[in-house]
Amino acid sequence: MPELPEVTTTVSGLNKVLKNLSIDDVWSDWEKLVKFPSFKKFKKDITGKKFIEARRRGKNILIELSGDKTLLVHMKMTGHIMYGKWRKAERLNLLKAEVEPLKHIWTWIPEDGGHLNDPYNRFIHLLFQLSNGHQLVLCDARKFAKVALFDTDKLEDIAYIKELGPEPLKKNMTGATLMIRLMKKPTWPIKQALLNQGLIAGIGNIYSDEILWATGVHPLQKVSTISSAKMKRMFKTMREILQKSIKLGGDSMSDYRNIHGERGGFQKIHNVYRKTGEKCPKKDGGVIRRIKVAGRSSHFCDTHQKLN
Template sequence: MPELPEVETIVRQLNKKVKGFKLTDAWTDWPKTIKTHSLPQFRKEIKGREILHVKRRAKYIIIKLSGHKTMAIHQKISGHLLYGKWIPRKELIKLKDKELISKIKNNDKFDNQKWLPAENGPLADDPFNRHIRFILFLNNGKMIGLSDLRRFGKIYLADNDKIGSVGDIGRLGPEPLDPKFTFKKFKELFKNKKGKVKQVLMDPFFIAGIGNIYSDEILWYSGILPTHRVESLDTQDLKKIYKYIKFVLKKAIKAKGDSEQDYRKLDGTKGDFQNMTKAYQKTGQKCSKNDGGIIKRLKVGGRSAHYCPIHQK
């Protein structure tokens, strides 16, 4: 699932590409994606609205529109937004691009997709970009598409002052990269908190945006076992975790996210963080601290945790 760095990357890239353009229409073959409106209502509501600004709250992409409306998109497990151009399948034959046509015709991965990429490149080549279930059309002829293999993505539209009450936005924990999120505030979160540290860090109502990848990485850097109970963490431990939350998330944003699984950048290419991970999915490999440890995996609350049994205590 995309976590804070992946969502932040998409948000930054959307601001560069789509700010100032107007929405002309929307399409989906999976109307359940839109949680607040029927598809006809949604299309009517967004038509002609300008994209003023895109920001992030936890793992939500928040799109501010003209006329006091806000759209919120949660990409969930396999969803990722892409920017480009797609055409209806029946129009494909009108294209002159023989290479693209034969590529699509000879690839059954496109079998259920009603809109196909109009150009050669990562939107056509990478199977993870071939599950377009939702499209926002822009007045520059381009589109924002949601590729969502498992169809869990969610889209909300509300008045600006109501957006805080859609989905679970109103209940989310603090933003770890907010400069106002001081160590003092971080420490206070742990008062009366119980549980295994990995599970606690992954709880979106405790702290926003950290999932399976980044909880493993943060704990590897902090030298703390994923199963360590938060009741027994001392101030020094918390200081390390606080420091490495910021360090790891910033490093991953710089790398433009982790594309080991479904996530891709807005243009359909891969981020780089999967080449920098220390613990996540490194089972059986030597710990890069050269401490003789071999990365192990265990289950914590139904999720896989990866850790070094030597330097993580």
């Protein structure tokens, strides 16, 4: 799932291409992606709106539009936003040809090859026709993404946004603040606390594993048993890892691609995430193990991340 560095990469990309453009039309073959308002109203409200600026809050993309509207996109498991030129093509659904009459399906084909042809970029389910003849699309293989349109001046009052924890890369954020936030759940395993968007925003499975590995903390370690010195180190490490990934254009181990359909590079430097059975890169004789913490898989070194 795209986390803080991937959402940041998408947002910076959007700010480079969307300036002065407006939305001429909206198309979807999976209208349920739009959670609010109804697709019909969404289409009516957003058509004609001009892009002002995109920003990130937690793992959400917030695109401010003219007319006091903000488009919220949460990419969830496999979603990503892309910008380019596609043409609409019709194909027959041969998959179900034996059981039902042949159906015509609309599909979008990139005009000029390149990265947009990556097989991970073929699942276009929502498309905005832009005023310069290009399109902005939401590609989402599993169709779990969430799209909504809100009044900009009411955005901060929406519980979903209001309840997000602080931003780890904000200037005024400190190790002490992180500790206070995580201590709201003193008995939780640290892995579960880091994943909770209400305690600290933007961190998911990949970065929590990498942060805990780099700090030498076991994923099951209870929050209240972590010293403040270690918590400060964890915070410093968290910032470094997130910033490093932003520099690399995010993580594309899974479906994530930037707005031009290109992969990021953070997956190439994982120390622990999805490295089950491999030797710990710290060369401490440890092996990377995988356990489930609060239903999520967690990778750690069995030697330098001891539970105490």
